[in-house]
Amino acid sequence: xxxxxxxxxxxxxxxxxxxxxxxxxxxxxxxxxxxxxxxxxxxxxxxxxxxxxxxxxxxxxxxxxxxxxxxxxxxxxxxxxxxxxxxxxxxxxxxxxxxxxxxxxxxxxxxxxxxxxxxxxxxxxxxxxxxxxxxxxxxxxxxxxxxxxxxxxxxxxxxxxxxxxxxxxxxxxxxxxxxxxxxxxxxxxxxxxx
Numbered sequence: 001x002x003x004x005x006x007x008x009x010x011x012x013x014x015x016x017x018x019x020x021x022x023x024x025x026x027x028x029x030x031x032x033x034x035x036x037x038x039x040x041x042x043x044x045x046x047x048x049x050x051x052x053x054x055x056x057x058x059x060x061x062x063x064x065x066x067x068x069x070x071x072x073x074x075x076x077x078x079x080x081x082x083x084x085x086x087x088x089x090x091x092x093x094x095x096x097x098x099x100x101x102x103x104x105x106x107x108x109x110x111x112x113x114x115x116x117x118x119x120x121x122x123x124x125x126x127x128x129x130x131x132x133x134x135x136x137x138x139x140x141x142x143x144x145x146x147x148x149x150x151x152x153x154x155x156x157x158x159x160x161x162x163x164x165x166x167x168x169x170x171x172x173x174x175x176x177x178x179x180x181x182x183x184x185x186x187x188x189x190x191x192x193x194x
Contacts, residue, residue: 006170011133014125017163019057026057029161032184034064040187041157043118045072050088050116052077052159053097053104058122059159065120069093076114078139079106086139087113102135115147119154121178126158130178130190131169144176155179157187 001009021029041064043049051065052058069075076088079100089100089111100106121140125133134140147154158181171177180189 003170003172007133008136010166010169011124011136014133014164014166015057018124018161021057021161021163026059026161029184030054030060031063033059033159033161033182034061034067036184036186037061037064037120037182038067040182041068041118043068043071043073047073047118048076048088048114048116049073049118049120050076050078050114050154051091051120052122053106054122055103059161061120061159065091073118074114076116077104077106078143080139083137084139084142086143088116088143090114102137115150115152116154117152119144119156120182121156121158123158123160123164125164125166125169126160126178126181127166127169128190129168130158130181131171131175132158132178133169141174141176145174157182159183 049068051061054060065075075091077091078086079089080086089107091107095107097105098108123132123134156178158178160183162183162185180187
């Protein structure tokens with residue numbers, strides 16, 4: 001099995017487990033994730049935080065995003081510009097949301113594009129070393145690479161359910177490890193560095 005095939009199989013298997021959660025289990029676990037995040041993620045007022053609008057069976061972190069905004073965070077969410085590029089548009093209360101790729105919504109083109117200092121990253125699978133499997137398009141790895149090229153070092157926190165942890169994620173040099181993962185069991189930090 002090739003590297004790409006192995007990663008695709010791990011992605012499929014883990015997403016199948018996540019999809020098998022009942023709606024009630026996802027809601028309950030999402031609230032618990034938000035509670036842990038509210039306690040364990042500290043930000044300074046004005047910190048730019050990228051979150052995401054949930055798609056499919058992802059954890060819903062909108063309550064956590066609202067808490068961070070109440071603490072002074074400037075929120076943004078990813079918007080897909082093309083097959084290669086996402087940008088992070090500012091999310092403000094009351095803003096009109098439009099289709100923004102991958103089946104999600106986000107602010108329209110008039111919203112400010114921000115460079116996040118804290119990134120809450122959706123994922124398909126993760127391991128105990130902080131490696132992650134995304135959805136296969138590489139959007140986040142490229143976006144993080146662009147931030148690093150600007151001499152920015154965003155703090156990367158994966159957002160997942162516990163059942164998305166796997167024994168080991170195969171990775172390449174261009175894959176960006178997480179600093180931490182936030183699940184319904186709490187925030188777990190990894191010894192990774194950009």
